[in-house]
Amino acid sequence: MNRKKFILSSATLIAGAKIPLAKQNTTNGKPQLRFGIVTDLHYADRDAAGTRYYRQSFQKLGECVELMNQEGVDFLVELGDFKDQNASPEEKETLHFLQTIESKLREFNGPVYHVLGNHDMDSIMKDQFLNTISNSGFSKAQNYYSFNAGAFHFVVLDANYTREGVSYNKGNFDWKDCYIPEDQLRWLEEDLRRNARPTIVFVHQQLDRPAFESAHDIFCPHNADDIRHILEKSGKVLAVFQGHYHEGSFNILNGIPYYTLKAVIEGDGTVNNSYAIVEIGQHSEIVIRGYRKAVTKCLNAMPQ
Template identity: 40%
Template sequence: MSNHSSSPITSEQTRRRFLQTGVLLMAGATAGQAYAQGEQPMLRIGLMTDLHYADKKPVGSRYYRETLDKIAEASGKLSGSSLDFLVELGDFIDAADAVDVELSYLKTIAKPFAGICHDRHYVLGNHCVDTLTKEEFLGAVEREKSYYSFDRSDYHFVVLDSCFRKDGKPYGRKNSIWTDANVPPEELEWLADDLQRNEKKTIVFAHQRLDNEGDHAVNNSPEVRKILEDSGNVTAVFQGHSHANDYHQVNGIHYCTLRAMVEESGLENSGFAILEIDRQGGLKIEGFKKQVSYQWT
């Protein structure tokens, strides 16, 4: 997310946006259509984004220290939900002016996050690698690569990294601006090859947005979308970065932007979700607090 504060979208604005974009089903409205009575989901995935944890005073609508209380509450819900895995969609920490300070933020928030689920995945956000290098961040959360794919049950999952400058250099050590987000040629080639080799339905996890153009979007998002569309297997993309609930369907792919956990004071203003995938390919997003729920069949 940028260093600029933005007012979260109101519930009425969100309702109007969904009416305009044509969401197929709101969760809870016709829940029985996605699952046969008594059927258990094939996969349950925890989702959260833009925690921006930092030990510093609030700035605008961002309450950095309160993320610890919000994640503790989320843990109470998610830990007992039999998750298959957990995904953090970027900006896990906020930027700092020194490496040791930013590492301390990461160490502090990583512990309660790790307590939620053993199988965890971290999408790099621009704030995650503002001062830290990618190697430092990934080493601290015990991950080897910033973009990769994996299979669970009948689904294929892809984690993308858009924290590269236009010239291809990776973010780190204050060398980037948040509006210059790109998926470099090497990663695009890997993505196309990965999807071509895969025959399973696929879900993509990203930080910067892939469904549109503008400050919060990946600069070469049209090129990324074409690769996703050409594969014929990608059903949904989950992303963060712009801090407010949003949804678009682009050429048959669901693009769901999750609400930032850091926004506004108080536990009632948190946001996180559980994604359930049924054996027929139906997707149900159960949103908690300020996170909107969805259901797609």
Template identity: 45%
Template sequence: MSGKVVDNSRRKFLKNSGLVTLSTFLPLSIYACQPGKTSKIRFGLTTDSHYADRNHSGTRYYRDSIAKMNEFVEVMNREKVDFVAHLGDFKDEDLNQEEADTLRYLETLENAYAKFDGPRFHCVGNHDVDSIRKEQFLSHIENTGIDKSKSYYSFDKEGFHFVVLDANYHADGRDQFYKEGADWQDANIPEVEFNWLKQDLEENDLPTIVFCHHPLYEFNKEGAKFHVNDYQRFQQLFEASGKVLAVFHGHVHAEEHTQINGIHYVTQLGMVDYEGLENNSFAIVEIDDQAIHIKGYKRVSNLTLEV
């Protein structure tokens, strides 16, 4: 975890919004034992299910993601969370890379995800546009209350603003399609989306959470680049708004948290990895008056983040 940086303008906004009720910011160890915390919102979060009817490869057990998704939805329904979000790479493809088969895998997993009794949302991941195009992916899923043509969007729930971003673009703004040779390490958010985000943050006066499949901070692993190109200007935009509490990502199949200029950046483990329900991975994120609490299930760790 990076060192803590205080952002006074952001704290002033959060205090005025009602999220922060203490005049003095306490360390997390004190937050954990404070009585009378009031939960503002609770939502379910998972990522990188990569469902396909294919044999496992390395740590990825593609077929197991149906049972894992069913378990995720069952827990979220039992816990009565306000909504669920999937951070991308919802489905995968088999070795033949056939469009019809890929659509079938998508429909099968979406049917399981749709059993959640409430609003549900998706980020677009790079594997979601492998042997099908982005418009095909979007037409076969539901983002509750969102037009099916939209791959990036925002919504409000329980006094919070949520932004979903899409980095599956070439540098010139064209949609990526991996069957036509897109480079998965070349993740871009085009100017039109950046301008939309800037306006969205300006028009919103609520504490904000951002979801994006690709990390919006530098993330390199095993010689590969996982982050969005030009991620720095998105960080600067978040910081200038004074409203963004945290940014959640998938993509890297690794668990990491860093804090940059007062904003939390969190990546989550992939659902597809390792065999059986005992290796499932998902979380409930709860925001109260004092912190963001990530309650991990199975392989996901618990984490409390000061806001």
């Protein structure tokens, strides 16, 4: 596939009767594929702390799932930091938070996929998280994996490792020390090599480090440059969708757009909710329809 040239344009949000909806999609004709994204719910049955309204994430996710069902999207992706923990963490309690928010996500009438975030292993093991959730089409949830939908390929990465390659488990980490180990990078290269389809990548931590000030490097894997090089070299990646940085962001680096979705947990009430529908058009152009706080973007892919 030839390298795509992406032209960015913004679409303005309009207010619906209940939920602020994005403008009519601008893909050329009927979209080939539509999927939902939501991130950083940090659900826990605990009181708010600062701008984080942990308990409300259950209701906010319910609104998201209801809208996704109404819209009939093809699948839904949760981009990490799905659950949180109490101020005095207990393993059993944390697992209950995860089970509760997973049950709400499962109300979506279609395939669901998870991306691992650092808070998902704060007081439980990575295997405990994976054994509690499920990814559609997999007998056991994996921490990194790929799948096909329609004419497209999708890759889920796990950057929840220390620089030494030690997996995050039960709070044994500093969240600013994140990394994708060599074996996962080799898997990524091989997965992209074997796949001939246009590809979308999902990851919790941000990969677009050069576009940020140095203070924001803490939100990126140490080897973000190496990861981006693999994506660029493949010539197949249409876009990367991320979480982790609660304020959200958008950048284009070497022809690949990096869209960071705003966090669900931030702010009181559903007016401060955040989720989006991604539509891929007939010519691989992408429209991101943001709801509530989420930003709407139009990425028009024009072959060189």
